[in-house]
Amino acid sequence: MISWLLPGFLNLLKMFVADTYAHSVSHTNASPTRRAESAFNNLDRWYNVSTGTWDSTGWWNNANIITMVGNLARADPENDQLQLRARVIFALAFRRAPATNPQLIAPIIGNGSFALFKGTNYPVGNDRYSDAHTHEPHTLFPLDWHAITNRHLPNNPNDLPLAASSNPEPWLNGYYDDNLWWSLAWISAYDLTQQKHYLHLAQNIFLAMTNIWPTHCHSGGIYWSWERNYVNAITNELFFSTAAHLANRAHKKSEREYFFAWAERALEWFDRSGMINAQGTINDGLTEECVNNNGTVWSYNQGVILGGLVEMHRATAQTATGETYLSRATRIAHAALRQLSDADGVLHDPCEPNCGADGTQFKGVFMRGLQELQKVAPDEVFRDAIRRSAESVWWHNREDGVFSVNWAGPFIYPANASTHSSAMEALVADLAVG
Ligand SMILES: *[C@@H]1O[C@H](CO)[C@@H](O)[C@H](O)[C@H]1NC(C)=O
Ligand SMILES: *[C@@H]1O[C@H](CO)[C@@H](O)[C@H](O)[C@H]1NC(C)=O
Numbered sequence: 001m002i003s004w005l006l007p008g009f010l011n012l013l014k015m016f017v018a019d020t021y022a023h024s025v026s027h028t029n030a031s032p033t034r035r036a037e038s039a040f041n042n043l044d045r046w047y048n049v050s051t052g053t054w055d056s057t058g059w060w061n062n063a064n065i066i067t068m069v070g071n072l073a074r075a076d077p078e079n080d081q082l083q084l085r086a087r088v089i090f091a092l093a094f095r096r097a098p099a100t101n102p103q104l105i106a107p108i109i110g111n112g113s114f115a116l117f118k119g120t121n122y123p124v125g126n127d128r129y130s131d132a133h134t135h136e137p138h139t140l141f142p143l144d145w146h147a148i149t150n151r152h153l154p155n156n157p158n159d160l161p162l163a164a165s166s167n168p169e170p171w172l173n174g175y176y177d178d179n180l181w182w183s184l185a186w187i188s189a190y191d192l193t194q195q196k197h198y199l200h201l202a203q204n205i206f207l208a209m210t211n212i213w214p215t216h217c218h219s220g221g222i223y224w225s226w227e228r229n230y231v232n233a234i235t236n237e238l239f240f241s242t243a244a245h246l247a248n249r250a251h252k253k254s255e256r257e258y259f260f261a262w263a264e265r266a267l268e269w270f271d272r273s274g275m276i277n278a279q280g281t282i283n284d285g286l287t288e289e290c291v292n293n294n295g296t297v298w299s300y301n302q303g304v305i306l307g308g309l310v311e312m313h314r315a316t317a318q319t320a321t322g323e324t325y326l327s328r329a330t331r332i333a334h335a336a337l338r339q340l341s342d343a344d345g346v347l348h349d350p351c352e353p354n355c356g357a358d359g360t361q362f363k364g365v366f367m368r369g370l371q372e373l374q375k376v377a378p379d380e381v382f383r384d385a386i387r388r389s390a391e392s393v394w395w396h397n398r399e400d401g402v403f404s405v406n407w408a409g410p411f412i413y414p415a416n417a418s419t420h421s422s423a424m425e426a427l428v429a430d431l432a433v434g
């Protein structure tokens with residue numbers, strides 16, 4: 001166990017920060033490794049030890065920062081200090097981050113008789129209340145809700161664990177995409193550490209989300225939120241990608257088949273949903289009548305699916321000619337780069353510079369997906385796009401060691417943990433693909 005070591009770790013971290021990163025890299029033509037390490041060090045400005053998360057940004061953004069930290073640590077295996085810091089960050093978030101879940105679904109009173117996540121009767125009546133002191137909203141749900149999550153298990157393997165330490169409850173809220181971002185975060189932590197409690201948490205969060213399926217659209221999919229009034233791309237891409245990731249990490253055949261079946265079902269539904277447009281990019285979601293709403297083509301909606309398709313490729317070792325998972329991913333990535341890059345090849349979202357609390361995170365998510373694709377299906381266009389964004393972030397969008405929202409620059413004040421961590425994904429991608 002790591003817990004008794006934590007105070008010591010944190011002191012060590014301070015020393016490492018002082019020793020390892022004391023020299024400024026800001027005015028040198030630093031290597032991709034040094035750039036990413038320096039940026040990681042500066043991310044500490046927002047790190048809050050008491051919550052295990054980064055101040056100045058939101059709940060789902062923090063899940064993405066955790067994912068990015070895992071990717072960085074895998075791309076920079078020689079740096080022992082960084083390896084240690086990543087592990088401490090995971091351990092602290094695992095214990096403390098749920099306190100910052102803004103819309104906690106917690107079994108605080110928990111003797112309601114309605115079915116969690118089933119929707120029609122959620123949330124109604126007195127299932128929600130506001131904390132008398134903090135005014136935070138809380139939601140009640142039945143204590144035996146785990147039983148519900150086994151509803152879809154084909155062979156009902158009792159071995160999908162719900163260890164107390166990997167209890168998904170504190171990680172869930174009524175925005176289903178948030179929950180799945182956290183599942184991917186714990187997969188990233190598992191990939192680095194091979195610690196099973198991270199994988200189990202990721203599995204359990206996903207299992208909870210299977211209860212949202214299906215929507216009123218095309219006999220499948222999951223809703224964006226408990227309000228069940230929007231079927232959007234991001235939530236369904238995350239559902240697909242998480243299932244595909246979990247299939248490749250399952251230890252038992254029955255589990256692998258279970259998660260793979262969900263991934264196939266979710267992808268097949270996504271294809272039928274019409275969210276992919278004639279240009280080959282993905283719009284925001286569906287209308288009430290279940291057709292493509294022509295909503296904004298956000299970068300992250302072009303990115304999450306790439307990671308999922310790469311995992312499907314791994315799961316199947318697909319070699320067939322014709323339309324493979326990788327060729328589909330390649331097509332989407334090309335279409336996205338055509339639509340979202342500027343004349344210098346730097347990635348943008350249409351919201352810049354006023355991207356609010358969410359839009360600041362999007363481009364990093366795309367870079368992460370592109371990096372995953374580039375590793376298995378190298379393409380000069382992708383390599384060039386990663387390099388151009390990383391170079392631009394470093395040279396044109398950096399002030400006092402941190403990055404702001406517009407990767408082409410100039411720096412826009414203020415940066416925060418979202419703008420900085422998102423831009424870091426370009427540096428991490430540049431490092432990871434060599
Ligand atoms: C860390 O987060 C807590 C809880 O939100 C907050 O009260 C505290 O001020 C933060 N600490 C710092 C150093 O900002
Ligand atoms: C628990 O359920 C009972 C019966 O429905 C109800 O009377 C009681 O108020 C509930 N308790 C809480 C704390 O919600």
Ligand SMILES: *[C@@H]1O[C@H](CO)[C@@H](O)[C@H](O)[C@H]1NC(C)=O
Pocket residue numbers: 287291292293294
């Ligand atoms: C979306 O755009 C296409 C092509 O212009 C158009 O045919 C379709 O009706 C639009 N859909 C909506 C919901 O506006």
Ligand SMILES: *[C@@H]1O[C@H](CO)[C@@H](O)[C@H](O)[C@H]1NC(C)=O
Pocket residue numbers: 056057058353354355356357360405412413414415416418419
């Ligand atoms: C982070 O910074 C961006 C860009 O300045 C801003 O749009 C966003 O609202 C900030 N996020 C938060 C949570 O304040």
